[in-house]
Amino acid sequence: MSNAKGPDHSRRKERSRQVILSAARSLVAEQAYDKVTVEAIAARAGVGKQTIYRRWPSRSAVVFAAVLALSEGADGQSVALPDTGDLESDLKLVMRATAEEFADPSFDRLLRALNTEIANDAALAAEYREKLARPLDEAKKARLRSAQEAGQLDPDADLDLVLEVLYAPLFQRWLHRGGPLTPAYADALVDATLRAFGPARP
Amino acid sequence: MSNAKGPDHSRRKERSRQVILSAARSLVAEQAYDKVTVEAIAARAGVGKQTIYRRWPSRSAVVFAAVLALSEGADGQSVALPDTGDLESDLKLVMRATAEEFADPSFDRLLRALNTEIANDAALAAEYREKLARPLDEAKKARLRSAQEAGQLDPDADLDLVLEVLYAPLFQRWLHRGGPLTPAYADALVDATLRAFGPARP
Amino acid sequence: MSNAKGPDHSRRKERSRQVILSAARSLVAEQAYDKVTVEAIAARAGVGKQTIYRRWPSRSAVVFAAVLALSEGADGQSVALPDTGDLESDLKLVMRATAEEFADPSFDRLLRALNTEIANDAALAAEYREKLARPLDEAKKARLRSAQEAGQLDPDADLDLVLEVLYAPLFQRWLHRGGPLTPAYADALVDATLRAFGPARP
Amino acid sequence: MSNAKGPDHSRRKERSRQVILSAARSLVAEQAYDKVTVEAIAARAGVGKQTIYRRWPSRSAVVFAAVLALSEGADGQSVALPDTGDLESDLKLVMRATAEEFADPSFDRLLRALNTEIANDAALAAEYREKLARPLDEAKKARLRSAQEAGQLDPDADLDLVLEVLYAPLFQRWLHRGGPLTPAYADALVDATLRAFGPARP
DNA sequence: GGGTAAGCGAGACGGTACGTCGTGTCTTCGC
DNA sequence: GCGAAGACACGACGTACCGTCTCGCTTACCC
Structure with missing residues (x-):
């Protein structure tokens, strides 16, 4: 029972992170860019705005992270x-x-x-x-x-x-x-x- | 003798047009682009917002026209x-x-x-x-x-x-x-x- | 020797006056009062806004005059x-x-x-x-x-x-x-x- | 302990409500009525316009509520x-x-x-x-x-x-x-x- | 009957306020 | 006890009218 707190938290965090990035990605892919608002991303992700602002400072950063995540996991x-x-x-x-x-x-x-x-x-x-x-x-x-x-x-x-x-x-x-x-x-x-x-x- | 049609009228319109474009240009040159709002352009130009919207459909169009105007008058x-x-x-x-x-x-x-x-x-x-x-x-x-x-x-x-x-x-x-x-x-x-x-x- | 100044002018003035008041009356009678704007009256009357402002200082005054005109001509x-x-x-x-x-x-x-x-x-x-x-x-x-x-x-x-x-x-x-x-x-x-x-x- | 349902939430809402109505009241009492705009009320109340529009559909409704609030609390x-x-x-x-x-x-x-x-x-x-x-x-x-x-x-x-x-x-x-x-x-x-x-x- | 000036329609103009939307922060409640 | 839900102050959006200001055009008077 070393850390009952850590693992679930991380998993939870990671999960909402993926949901947000995936929502951002799908919005960017299907709409004009000025309709891709933080509120729209939060709504699509089923997440509060604060959960986004907790992790990224601006829409730009979220979108960037969303695109970045696409190419991650890809090894050399x-x-x-x-x-x-x-x-x-x-x-x-x-x-x-x-x-x-x-x-x-x-x-x-x-x-x-x-x-x-x-x-x-x-x-x-x-x-x-x-x-x-x-x-x-x-x-x-x-x-x-x-x-x-x-x-x-x-x-x-x-x-x-x-x-x-x-x-x-x-x-x-x-x-x-x-x-x-x-x-x-x-x-x-x-x-x-x-x-x-x-x-x-x- | 250039053109019989509406000399003073045109001059008036042309003047406000130039004031707006010049205001847009100076704002774009000196500030972050997301501070270049239609309201800011109107304020700097000493012009009502409607006078801008009468001519251009969006901020993009104004800014574009402002840049475009820079290169006009330049002959071949x-x-x-x-x-x-x-x-x-x-x-x-x-x-x-x-x-x-x-x-x-x-x-x-x-x-x-x-x-x-x-x-x-x-x-x-x-x-x-x-x-x-x-x-x-x-x-x-x-x-x-x-x-x-x-x-x-x-x-x-x-x-x-x-x-x-x-x-x-x-x-x-x-x-x-x-x-x-x-x-x-x-x-x-x-x-x-x-x-x-x-x-x-x- | 009624008046040396513009006998037919008066007739012209009088006519536009009537057109305006009648337009005001019909607008007031058929719409919510906050839709009865000076511009709407001018448009309905087929008249420039200035022609209204030349005679009355405000919408209130026009509407009032319009109603007043209804009861004029009525003798004792x-x-x-x-x-x-x-x-x-x-x-x-x-x-x-x-x-x-x-x-x-x-x-x-x-x-x-x-x-x-x-x-x-x-x-x-x-x-x-x-x-x-x-x-x-x-x-x-x-x-x-x-x-x-x-x-x-x-x-x-x-x-x-x-x-x-x-x-x-x-x-x-x-x-x-x-x-x-x-x-x-x-x-x-x-x-x-x-x-x-x-x-x-x- | 008075009521289990939203005690602090209500208090917050109620407070901004009172601030708005009081601002409306004071504006109406001291100025010509056509200067009593929603923006003026919001400014005086130190509140965003949206906070007013969230609760009332129009200026009329706000002003009415402001007057109404005066007589509330008065018992039989x-x-x-x-x-x-x-x-x-x-x-x-x-x-x-x-x-x-x-x-x-x-x-x-x-x-x-x-x-x-x-x-x-x-x-x-x-x-x-x-x-x-x-x-x-x-x-x-x-x-x-x-x-x-x-x-x-x-x-x-x-x-x-x-x-x-x-x-x-x-x-x-x-x-x-x-x-x-x-x-x-x-x-x-x-x-x-x-x-x-x-x-x-x- | 041609010149002229007043009045007109039209509508652009600088403004103010509208009612809406999105921002980034802050609070509350429910799971 | 964290997070969705969303209220909040703020500020820009694009629109509607305000009352003022030209702009040519029409019209009706004058010589």
């Missing part, structure tokens, strides 16, 4: 990129998949909400980079490093820059709705990136 | 890029200047507000592309076409793609505060772009 | 009470008719609006007494004086008081919706009044 | 009329006191506001009759019944009618500002009423 393995030895086709596979993801309306709304919050809150942006962006970027950079070793990529290339050149155009086009995110477009980005950072020319 | 000339004949140095000049602009806190806030609105409103995004982005992009593409003719750029390059590869990384790094926007970074983007889309190799 | 004759020589039956006739008038919803609304305004505006109340109440009261007092001469009423009775005792209960019961205004009730008031102010007892 | 005793055995002098005492009350500017404003509301809202009028007018009328009728038993009043008289004949003239004169409410006027109303409804003649 699961975010690893394919490595067939052929960088170009591996990247095209990944870029096409990424482009396709953006087409899902729920994912689109979720990501726009996330971007809205981090664009206007430096602290959240830092947390985003640390907890969400970095792990993904590291996985991608691992694949690039493998390509460098295989002589398929300039060994002096700044991998962060490579990632930006590869992904940022897709991101920007999506954010500003600047055009369709077709497989051809995904391929073109990979081609351009490989021309820019491919093996040093003779 | 004024947005033309330098053309010394040396594409690389011309682009580096422009990219460094762009990177520097983002460092201005007022401009930063203005642009974040703008991006927040257009990310969440497809109609506004379309207007943004049409009225703000396109004219600038056309000016840039004019410079690139000139480079193509001079044999400094692949004649088959998709110029929209070139622009995205050049600018999107800068934009993304700024939006997500992913790192400092140094001159070296600006140069690196130009270098990468030119490697990707430079003259066709032999 | 037309408001004279019947005089058959039998005071009791003459008064009962009049009181029953008055009670019946209150039952008309349009008249009811009109009179409630009027009472609302004069209860809250001493100047309007004075004008009401002078222009609306007094002429009617004088007509009634004329009938009472005739009754005094005929020995049907105490020659020393204060006729203003007599009128109040006769009418005020009806007015109050109507204003506070204190009960039905039946013919029997009208008769009872006449009976009570005649008992109070009938011919002096021996 | 406290509204009983004097009964010295002499109806005439008892009534004159009461009527003179009533006339005097109307002279107090605060009371005047309060009562005009109340009458404005009940004249334009049948539901409020019904509540007024039930909660305010009736208890007072019952107290008065009790005195009249005592007079009937003492042979000072016609035993067949309709007491509601007696009250109207007695009070309505005073009320009307006050509402329309038809003249001064002097003690002599109060006496004259009592005299007239007693002549109308005094003991049956031989």
